Structures are given as C-alpha cells and as structure tokens.
Amino acid sequence: MSRIVIVEDNAQNARLAARLLKKAGHEVTVAEDGEIGLRAVFEQQPDLVLIDLGLPDIDGQTVIGLIRENDSTRTSRIVAFTAYPEDTAAHMAKAYGCDGVITKPIVTGKFAEQVAGFLKRD
Amino acid sequence: MTSPFFIAKPASQYTFEQLAEIYNESRVDYIVPMPMNAKRLRDYVVQYDVDLGASVLAVNQDNQVAGIGMLGVRAERAWITRLGVIPTRRGRGVGQFIMEKLIENAGARGCTRAQLEVIDGNEAAHNLFDKLGFTTSRQLLVIRRPPGAPPSMPDAHFDALSSDHMPAMLAQRRDQPSWVDETRSVLAAGSAIEGWCVRLADGSSGWVVYRASPFQLSHIVMGSLGGELTGECARALLHAVHTQHARRDTKVENIPAQSPLWSAYQAFDYAIEFTRIEMFKTL
Numbered sequence: 502m503s504r505i506v507i508v509e510d511n512a513q514n515a516r517l518a519a520r521l522l523k524k525a526g527h528e529v530t531v532a533e534d535g536e537i538g539l540r541a542v543f544e545q546q547p548d549l550v551l552i553d554l555g556l557p558d559i560d561g562q563t564v565i566g567l568i569r570e571n572d573s574t575r576t577s578r579i580v581a582f583t584a585y586p587e588d589t590a591a592h593m594a595k596a597y598g599c600d601g602v603i604t605k606p607i608v609t610g611k612f613a614e615q616v617a618g619f620l621k622r623d
Numbered sequence: 624m625t626s627p628f629f630i631a632k633p634a635s636q637y638t639f640e641q642l643a644e645i646y647n648e649s650r651v652d653y654i655v656p657m658p659m660n661a662k663r664l665r666d667y668v669v670q671y672d673v674d675l676g677a678s679v680l681a682v683n684q685d686n687q688v689a690g691i692g693m694l695g696v697r698a699e700r701a702w703i704t705r706l707g708v709i710p711t712r713r714g715r716g717v718g719q720f721i722m723e724k725l726i727e728n729a730g731a732r733g734c735t736r737a738q739l740e741v742i743d744g745n746e747a748a749h750n751l752f753d754k755l756g757f758t759t760s761r762q763l764l765v766i767r768r769p770p771g772a773p774p775s776m777p778d779a780h781f782d783a784l785s786s787d788h789m790p791a792m793l794a795q796r797r798d799q800p801s802w803v804d805e806t807r808s809v810l811a812a813g814s815a816i817e818g819w820c821v822r823l824a825d826g827s828s829g830w831v832v833y834r835a836s837p838f839q840l841s842h843i844v845m846g847s848l849g850g851e852l853t854g855e856c857a858r859a860l861l862h863a864v865h866t867q868h869a870r871r872d873t874k875v876e877n878i879p880a881q882s883p884l885w886s887a888y889q890a891f892d893y894a895i896e897f898t899r900i901e902m903f904k905t906l
Binding site for chain 1: 643652654659660663767768769838870872892
C-alpha cells in the first residue's frame with residue numbers, strides 16, 4: 502500500500518482516480534486546488550503525487566516547483582496528470598522534473614497499473 | 624444579433640464564484656485547460672480591464688447558461704477573452720452568438736478595433752474568428768521556466784529600479800506587446816512589480832520590469848537604455864531576475880515567436896507551454 506495525493510480540481514476525475522487507486526489498495530488524499538494540494542504534500546510526504554497541470558488557484562507547474570524546492574519533499578515522486586496534448590504534457594513534465602505523465606481521460610482498466618509502474622521505480 | 628434560442632446577459636449580473644464555475648465548465652475539455660477560481664478571475668478582470676457590463680453569458684430558453692465571453696476595453700480598443708461554450712450545449716451557434724454580442728458591445732463603447740488570441744490547434748474557434756472577419760497578426764509563445772539558479776554570466780553592473788523608475792522605463796518600450804503584456808497590464812500588479820537596470824562592460828545597457836507574485840514570476844518586459852537591446856544584455860537582465868528569485872517558477876505569456884528575445888529566454892531553459900495566434904478586426 503502506498504500513500505498517494507491527487508491534486509485535481511475536476512471532481513469527477515478526482516473521484517474516479519481515487520476510487521480506482523483505493524480499490525488497488527492505496528491510501529488516497531484528494532486536494533481540489535494547488536494550495537490544498539501543497540499542504541497535503543508537505544504534511545503527508547506521500548509516496549506519489551498525481552497532479553493536474555491546470556489548477557484554478559496556482560498553476561500545477563508552480564506547485565511542482567514548490568514541492569521540488571522544499572527540502573522535505575524535494576525527492577517526491579511526482580506524476581503530471583493532465584489533459585494537455587501528449588507532447589505538451591511530456592515536454593512540461595520533463596522541464597519540471599516530473600517522474601512521468603498520465604494523460605486524461607483516465608483509462609479505468611489501466612490507471613492503477615500505470616500508477617503502480619511509477620511507484621515501483623527506484 | 625438576436626437569436627431564437629439564446630438571450631445575452633451581462634456578466635455583471637453574476638458573482639465571481641458563478642462566473643468562475645461557468646467558465647471552468649465551458650473549458651473542461653479545452654486544448655489547454657486553464658481553470659480559475661473566483662479570486663484568480665477577479666484579479667484577471669482588474670488587471671486586464673475586463674468590462675463585466677460588456678461581457679456576456681448566453682442563456683437558453685430554460686434559463687441555463689450555455690456559454691461565456693469576456694470583453695476588455697482600453698480606450699478605443701477591445702479584447703475578447705475567456706470565450707467558452709459548455710460542452711453539452713455546443714453546436715447550436717452559441718459561440719457565434721456570444722462573439723457577435725461582444726463585438727456589438729465593443730462598438731457601443733466606442734471601440735474601433737477588436738483583438739483576441741486563440742490557442743494554436745483550436746481549429747473550431749479559429750474558423751469562427753476567420754468567419755467573423757478577424758485576421759491573423761502573429762504567433763505568440765507562452766513559455767515557462769521551473770525554479771533553479773541561472774547559468775553564470777560575465778560580470779555586469781546591476782541596479783534595482785525604484786517604483787518611480789519602473790513606469791518611466793516601461794514608457795520607453797519599443798515592442799508591440801499583446802494585451803496581457805501591455806504596460807497597463809504589467810503595472811496593474813502594483814507593489815508586486817520589480818525591476819533592474821544593467822550595464823555591461825562593453826557599455827551596452829538595458830532594463831527589465833516584471834511581476835513577482837509570491838509563487839510565480841511573470842510579465843517580464845525588457846528594453847534598452849539606448850539603441851537596440853542586445854542579446855547579451857537581455858541574458859544579463861534575465862540573469863538578474865533569476866538570481867534574485869532562483870526558487871520561483873516563471874511563466875511568460877505572449878512572447879512573439881519571431882522576437883529576438885526568444886533566444887535569450889532559451890539560454891535560461893525556458894520551454895514552450897503552448898502557442899497562441901493573435902488576431903485583429905477593425906470594427
């Protein structure tokens with residue numbers, strides 16, 4: 502079991518992602534915007550952060566930068582979780598030091614496995 | 624324009640919370656999602672002179688909001704922004720209805736020119752703007768740089784600009800900024816504006832003014848103190864900005880794709896997030 506923070510403002514996507522990850526045995530916290538997400542990440546120091554790049558209060562990239570700049574969360578696994586076109590998503594994820602990208606829409610049969618793949622990496 | 628299906632309501636009849644919710648719903652599947660909360664939308668309205676009385680929501684016969692569009696007004700110029708149609712209510716001419724209403728409102732406020740930006744790849748919107756008589760002006764880049772110390776630079780002499788000097792420097796601009804980067808937009812951030820002046824050993828000099836909000840740098844404007852701004856001077860200015868704020872994320876909107884400054888940004892590891900197309904229409 503891993504601790505995962507999902508930072509996602511779209512309630513439908515967040516619910517679906519959380520349900521699939523809980524079903525796979527993970528402990529999941531959902532944050533609906535960047536500020537709540539940052540607080541959750543700093544408090545919980547999760548095994549993985551799944552973060553939307555388009556958030557209503559602070560840009561997802563800015564949140565990632567803040568996580569990477571904080572000593573206690575610098576090495577967190579971060580996966581961009583986005584509806585950006587694949588090449589843009591990959592480009593942004595690389596620039597901001599993400600461990601990977603999962604593009605929306607969520608593929609229900611594959612999602613937990615995709616996340617598990619990032620959790621397994623050294 | 625009248626429509627048998629919709630009526631136009633001014634955005635001023637809605638709260639910022641309602642407007643943000645409607646806008647987010649209209650953009651939920653947008654090519655580059657840019658959701659806003661009420662605070663962010665309120666700041667946007669103030670900083671970019673959005674006239675909520677001239678901004679429009681299309682409402683159907685069941686009193687359901689089908690779409691939204693906002694209008695910025697500066698003297699005789701209008702800027703169309705935040706246009707979106709709720710996905711389940713698309714395909715009924717909502718976008719065109721809102722656009723025509725915004726253009727009508729711009730004319731009623733004495734505007735003689737309207738401008739907008741569309742994200743490159745949003746063919747449906749681009750086709751609508753073409754149909755309504757907008758013509759393409761140029762490509763604009765939205766670029767970002769993650770936090771991090773800048774690469775080293777040759778020695779240069781830096782001076783912080785005072786709050787009195789920054790408007791004076793911006794008044795010397797020679798570039799053709801997009802709406803969001805116009806001097807009025809930059810100065811709207813008030814005390815969050817910072818600036819530097821740089822002199823290089825070869826005698827060239829320049830200035831930079833930018834917005835430094837708590838989490839993000841933005842609205843970077845650079846200029847020369849005489850002649851053209853050299854690439855080396857632009858790099859020295861960016862070096863000053865990113866040395867001062869090495870731990871802050873940076874987003875710069877609407878750098879013209881042909882701008883000679885783009886290579887200076889690239890030297891500091893800026894990456895393109897997406898591209899916009901700027902369009903104009905004479906009213």
